[in-house]
Amino acid sequence: MTNSHEQVPSRQRTRFPGISSRAYEHPADRSALVALRKLSGFDTVFKALSALLPERSLRLLFLSDSVRVSDAQFAHLNDMLRDACYILDLEKVPAMYVTQDPRPNAMCIGLDEPIIVLTTGLVELLDEEEMRAVVGHEVGHALSGHSVYRTVLLFLTGLALKVAWIPLGNVAIMAIVTALREWFRKSELSADRAGLLVGQDLQASMRGLMKIAGGNHLHEMNVDAFLQQAEEYESAGDLRDSVLKILNVLPRSHPFTTVRAAELKKWAESRDYQRIMDGHYPRRTEDKDTSVTDSFRESASHYADTVRTSKDPLMKLVGDIAGGAGDLGGKLRDKFMGNGSAAGGTAGGSNGTGPAAGGSAQGEG
Numbered sequence: 264m265t266n267s268h269e270q271v272p273s274r275q276r277t278r279f280p281g282i283s284s285r286a287y288e289h290p291a292d293r294s295a296l297v298a299l300r301k302l303s304g305f306d307t308v309f310k311a312l313s314a315l316l317p318e319r320s321l322r323l324l325f326l327s328d329s330v331r332v333s334d335a336q337f338a339h340l341n342d343m344l345r346d347a348c349y350i351l352d353l354e355k356v357p358a359m360y361v362t363q364d365p366r367p368n369a370m371c372i373g374l375d376e377p378i379i380v381l382t383t384g385l386v387e388l389l390d391e392e393e394m395r396a397v398v399g400h401e402v403g404h405a406l407s408g409h410s411v412y413r414t415v416l417l418f419l420t421g422l423a424l425k426v427a428w429i430p431l432g433n434v435a436i437m438a439i440v441t442a443l444r445e446w447f448r449k450s451e452l453s454a455d456r457a458g459l460l461v462g463q464d465l466q467a468s469m470r471g472l473m474k475i476a477g478g479n480h481l482h483e484m485n486v487d488a489f490l491q492q493a494e495e496y497e498s499a500g501d502l503r504d505s506v507l508k509i510l511n512v513l514p515r516s517h518p519f520t521t522v523r524a525a526e527l528k529k530w531a532e533s534r535d536y537q538r539i540m541d542g543h544y545p546r547r548t549e550d551k552d553t554s555v556t557d558s559f560r561e562s563a564s565h566y567a568d569t570v571r572t573s574k575d576p577l578m579k580l581v582g583d584i585a586g587g588a589g590d591l592g593g594k595l596r597d598k599f600m601g602n603g604s605a606a607g608g609t610a611g612g613s614n615g616t617g618p619a620a621g622g623s624a625q626g627e628g
Contacts, residue, residue, distance in 0.1 A: 276463050277540055280352050284407040286544040287456035289526075292407075292449040321414075322358075325378060329362040337361055340381070343395050347402040347461045357405050359398075361386055367475055369397055370628035371404035372414045379405070388474050392467035396458040403457020404628075409450050413628065416443040448518045451628070455527045460539065465531045469524055476520040486524075493525035 279286070325331075332340045340359065348356045357377045364382035367389075371379050379401045389397060404410060419440050459468050469486045477484055496519070518526075530536055538544065 276346075276350060276461075277542075278350050278352070279460065279539065279542075279544060281546040281548060282352055282539075283545040283547045283550050284403070284453075284457075285550065286539055287403065287453055287460060288407060289449055289452040289456065292446070292453040321372070322378065325358075325360045325362065325380065329360040329380070332359040332361060337386075339391070340386070340394070340398070343391075343398045344379070344402070347395070347399045350461050351399070351402055351406055351457065353402055353406050357402070359401075368628065369401055370413065371401045371410045372417065373410045374414055377405040377410035388479055389471055390467075392462060392464050393471035393474065396462035396464070396468045396471055398458075399461025400454045400458035401628075402461065403454040404450070406457070407450070407453060409447075409454070412443060412450075413447065416440065416447060419443065447628075451518055451523065452526050455523055456530055456536075459527060459531060459536075463540075465528065468527055472520050472524045472527075489521060490525055490528060493519075493521035496521060 330336050332344065334341055340361070344359050345356055348354075355376075357371070357373075357379050359379040359381065361381050361383060365384045366382060367385040368382045369380065369385055371377050379398075381397075385397065386394070404413070455468070459465060462468060466486070469489070470481060473484050473486065473489050474481065476489070
């Protein structure tokens with residue numbers, strides 16, 4: 264694998280020299296990772312696992328049973344990879360493999376050095392510009408250092424299944440797995456932003472997410488209608504539906520696809536995105552001087568805005584509580600019972616529930 268940017272394909276795209284991952288990281292990503300690190304026993308478990316995880320075995324597995332992307336194999340993907348690393352100024356190009364799996368998926372794993380893995384299902388599903396966004400997504404994970412925690416999550420998920428019969432032994436592991444999944448779902452929103460910075464084509468990013476949700480049937484799908492699903496999902500039903508949404512997402516490693524699309528479109532239309540495209544963004548050289556307090560403040564501000572603007576009935580109730588609204592007992596009873604005007608919005612008339620399992624529709628990692 265080439266470790267430089269030699270033979271980078273010529274693209275009419277903006278490059279971001281020295282860009283810090285802070286430029287595109289979703290505030291919820293940073294705050295969830297901070298919360299994860301504060302989880303009791305996490306540091307101890309993480310340090311122990313970092314020494315025990317069979318990273319060399321993992322690399323040998325992909326080397327022996329997958330196709331390594333290079334100038335000689337999947338050359339078009341190799342061009343995209345070098346191009347993504349060039350745009351985000353990631354000096355060392357990660358190794359990338361294509362593995363046989365009909366489910367469309369991708370992931371960035373590894374402790375010392377990240378490895379990017381694409382499934383054949385994804386390669387066959389997406390066109391060039393859609394795939395460019397996915398490769399940028401994975402390079403964003405690499406630049407943010409997400410691969411380390413993703414690797415630990417994969418290991419712990421397997422370990423939890425093996426020790427499920429041990430009384431209480433599985434409880435501690437599942438607590439960390441649940442916290443890791445919560446962080447990783449947020450990190451996907453960050454990586455989606457990185458994918459947009461690389462592809463610089465919002466429509467391609469939207470198409471890719473729609474295909475992950477509905478397959479290769481673009482002639483049957485519509486971006487506006489797809490985004491409307493996210494609107495209906497957020498505002499549908501009462502508090503019972505809000506609880507069901509939480510239960511549905513808990514086992515997943517990825518946010519729901521319509522939600523990802525809506526989040527990405529919102530960011531693409533923001534002043535923050537335009538400033539990055541204009542060359543105004545935090546640099547890696549400034550990372551060491553970053554204030555932790557400022558990061559907390561930004562995350563807190565994001566969650567406050569989310570509660571204030573959300574149409575979800577549970578978030579509205581949280582806003583009422585925070586605002587000191589009266590008769591909260593009555594509000595809570597009415598919302599759960601779906602009575603009168605106290606019930607949440609009913610756009611779409613659907614509870615927004617679906618299969619809780621992740622599976623192939625979760626998309627790239």
